[in-house]
Amino acid sequence: MCWSPWSGTRSSRSSGATISPAPGWPARLESQGVVVRSLRRSDAEDWQAVRARNQDWLAPWDATVPPGGAPRPASYGLVTRALLRQAKRGHTLPFVIEVDGRFAGQVTVSNVARGSAQWGSIGYWVDAAVAGRGIAPRAVALVIDHCLGPVGLHRVEICVRPENTNSLRVVEKLGLEQVGYAPRFLHINGDWRDHRIFAVTREEVPYGIEQRLSTHQSHQ
Numbered sequence: 001m002c003w004s005p006w007s008g009t010r011s012s013r014s015s016g017a018t019i020s021p022a023p024g025w026p027a028r029l030e031s032q033g034v035v036v037r038s039l040r041r042s043d044a045e046d047w048q049a050v051r052a053r054n055q056d057w058l059a060p061w062d063a064t065v066p067p068g069g070a071p072r073p074a075s076y077g078l079v080t081r082a083l084l085r086q087a088k089r090g091h092t093l094p095f096v097i098e099v100d101g102r103f104a105g106q107v108t109v110s111n112v113a114r115g116s117a118q119w120g121s122i123g124y125w126v127d128a129a130v131a132g133r134g135i136a137p138r139a140v141a142l143v144i145d146h147c148l149g150p151v152g153l154h155r156v157e158i159c160v161r162p163e164n165t166n167s168l169r170v171v172e173k174l175g176l177e178q179v180g181y182a183p184r185f186l187h188i189n190g191d192w193r194d195h196r197i198f199a200v201t202r203e204e205v206p207y208g209i210e211q212r213l214s215t216h217q218s219h220q
């Protein structure tokens with residue numbers, strides 16, 4: 001791991017006079033062969049290739065536009081430009097997962113709320129070619145520790161469809177608590193879908209969540 005959970009540098013100046021709108025961004029995190037780094041516009045080709053060969057694997061869990069919703073930007077370039085603009089403002093943290101130096105998936109922190117909330121929502125996917133190697137749990141653990149550390153959030157949540165047994169294993173491995181159940185919560189794969197809501201707050205993981213994951217693995 002590249003930093004101890006709560007000792008990461010913050011983007012605010014030491015005088016306290018100026019606070020970056022995007023603390024903890026950009027970032028590169030790494031542990032046990034899994035690299036998580038900020039999305040780049042130059043990822044276009046890799047992203048398109050991986051998404052194209054994973055269409056069937058991802059479609060049941062992909063967010064879709066509800067009836068009457070604004071259409072999505074039409075190209076990778078437009079989506080990425082919008083995401084990176086949001087990232088600069090601290091609203092979103094779009095990360096890429098790399099394994100063996102290759103684009104292997106994404107972890108995205110979205111809906112970052114500041115003020116009295118200080119929370120964000122995490123979504124993720126991996127290339128089916130690398131599934132089953134514990135890559136998503138490792139990448140998500142790195143991102144949670146980054147969010148609760150340098151980014152300065154107090155709480156992160158992960159919302160999972162009850163049918164998504166693979167993703168439920170990810171939150172189980174991370175030891176996240178289910179804090180709620182939201183009927184017809186998100187528009188996924190063409191309809192409003194129920195989600196189980198899992199969350200963790202900073203106080204629950206004083207030594208970081210990645211350490212908890214490593215402990216979990218050593219007991220397998």
Ligand SMILES: CC(C)(COP(=O)(O)OP(=O)(O)OC[C@H]1O[C@@H](n2cnc3c(N)ncnc32)[C@H](O)[C@@H]1OP(=O)(O)O)[C@@H](O)C(=O)NCCC(=O)NCCS
Pocket residue numbers: 057058061123124125126127128130131132133134135136137159160161164165166167169170173
């Ligand atoms: C959910 C997901 C990110 C998990 O990533 P991962 O890196 O494979 O995570 P893990 O290695 O911990 O595997 C989780 C479970 O997936 C299942 N799995 C393992 N290998 C698999 C494979 N080759 N194909 C399908 N499922 C597999 C196993 O049940 C595994 O649990 P186990 O380790 O107890 O056996 C991945 O399955 C994925 O990208 N799914 C499609 C998108 C998605 O569902 N995103 C999450 C939305 S909430």
